[in-house]
Structures are given as structure tokens and as C-alpha cells.
Amino acid sequence: MLELSNVSKLFYPGSPDEKIALFGINLKLNPGDFITVIGSNGAGKSTLMNIISGVMTPDTGHVKINDSAITHLQEHQRSRWVGRVFQDPMAGTAPNMTIEENLAMAYSRDKSRGLGFGTTARRRKLFLEQLQRLNLGLENRFRAKVGQLSGGERQALSLLMATFTRPQILLLDEHTAALDPSRAELITRLTDSIVREMNLTTLMVTHNMEQAIRLGNRLIMMDKGRIILDVNEERKKTLTVEQLLGEFEQISGHKMADDRVVFG
Numbered sequence: 001m002l003e004l005s006n007v008s009k010l011f012y013p014g015s016p017d018e019k020i021a022l023f024g025i026n027l028k029l030n031p032g033d034f035i036t037v038i039g040s041n042g043a044g045k046s047t048l049m050n051i052i053s054g055v056m057t058p059d060t061g062h063v064k065i066n067d068s069a070i071t072h073l074q075e076h077q078r079s080r081w082v083g084r085v086f087q088d089p090m091a092g093t094a095p096n097m098t099i100e101e102n103l104a105m106a107y108s109r110d111k112s113r114g115l116g117f118g119t120t121a122r123r124r125k126l127f128l129e130q131l132q133r134l135n136l137g138l139e140n141r142f143r144a145k146v147g148q149l150s151g152g153e154r155q156a157l158s159l160l161m162a163t164f165t166r167p168q169i170l171l172l173d174e175h176t177a178a179l180d181p182s183r184a185e186l187i188t189r190l191t192d193s194i195v196r197e198m199n200l201t202t203l204m205v206t207h208n209m210e211q212a213i214r215l216g217n218r219l220i221m222m223d224k225g226r227i228i229l230d231v232n233e234e235r236k237k238t239l240t241v242e243q244l245l246g247e248f249e250q251i252s253g254h255k256m257a258d259d260r261v262v263f264g
């Protein structure tokens, strides 16, 4: 499915500000894997997401999806395979367009359907069905401008749009971090059900330790550009937040420095 081999990324090489964002990352995701990613500030989590989605090119190494090298494909060339939801609820949707127009835009990303896909009525029916799944009543606000929605509603719509075309890889980049606790929990539950239902191969960065343990079938921990711990499904079932933080300290030699960390 997704494979990263020996991926490294350096910023400002050779200058006093040199930063190793990723160092020799090897990561292989199997189809249907749902991996949560945690780590301290500046560990390289966002850089990892940026390299997989094509926002950045690695200095060394390769990225493959289904055995095809995509290392040098631009972000828009990968958008058919890679869906992404950002932390900022404003980032994934177009505020001046209606819910229907936003969904149509997401739908057209799958070029195999062609631009002439179905009739408008058929397409609308499909969109309404998808919106109903969110259970937020957005199907009754089909023609409302997305800019009028709350942060949680927009993030739910972003999630729907990112998964609409059943991407090969779904990237969730702290996508609940900017929401209040009840909205964050709602989006977390939605994420879990959509990912399971569609069997999506997913990487989710989170600062919520309890969420990282509870969700998915694998957990990776990053520090200073490296993957320092890889926890499998079996181990994750009995893991506690205290144990996880203890392991982090033991392996990295320092406490997890994360100003946004949420323990439970």
C-alpha cells in the first residue's frame, strides 16, 4: 500500500538554522491499516504528512503507493490517491461555495468518473445520502454557503470530502485539535466509523494520547525526525497513557515536550 524508504528531509542545510525534520524514515502501511502518530513538538509529524501528500519532496528516499513511485509527483497529481484533513477547519472547504458545490468539487477529483458523471439529480441524491451519514442535518442546508457552518460542521464536511473518492491513503493532520471537546469527540467518532466502513488506509496525527491508543490498529511515536516506537494492535489493546509516556521517556531520554498534549 503506502511505503516510505529511507526518507529524510533537512531544512536550511549547512546553515546555523539547519533542522533535521525527518531522518531515514522507513514505514510500510498495509491495506486497511489505521495508524495513529504521536510525538513531541518538532518531531517531524507534519513534515511526514507533507511528504506523503506531495507538498514537500524528500531529500533522500522514496515514497510508493501500491508499488508505484510517487516521490516526485506534485500534490495535485496525487490528490486522487491521497485524501487529507487539516487541523484548521477552514482549510479543507471553500467558504464562498455551497455545500453542494464543495461536494461536487471533491467528487470530480476522481477523474475516472469523468466530468459528465450521471445526471445532476443522481449526483444530488448521492450527496444528500452522504450528508445524512454525518447526522448533523447538513442535508437540509445543501445550498448554504460553507462559510456559514460552524468549525465542527466544516470539519465533518472536510472529512466527507476527503474520503468521498475512497482515497488509497487518508491523512488526518490533528484534525480534531482546533475543536471544542464535544465537537472533537463527534469528529473522532465520525472518523472511526468512516475509516472502518470504507476500510481506508489511514495515518492520523494527534496530540491526544488517549485517542491515539483507542483508535486504529497501530501507533507510531516520533521524536527528532525518527520513528522511535511502533506499537502493534495486540499491544495497543492493553496500553495506558502512563505506559506510553514512560516508554517515550525511556527511549528518547527526555520527557515528551508537547505544549498541546492531551492525556485523555
Ligand SMILES: Nc1ncnc2c1ncn2[C@@H]1O[C@H](COP(=O)(O)OP(=O)(O)OP(=O)(O)O)[C@@H](O)[C@H]1O
Pocket: 011, 012, 019, 020, 021, 039, 040, 041, 042, 043, 044, 045, 046, 047, 048
Ligand atoms: N517549512 C519549513 N521550514 C523550515 N523548517 C521547518 C519547516 N517545516 C518544518 N520545519 C522544521 O522541521 C522540524 C519538524 O517540524 P514538523 O512541523 O514536521 O514537526 P511536528 O512534529 O509536526 O511538530 P508540532 O507537533 O510542533 O506541530 C521542526 O524543527 C520544524 O521547525
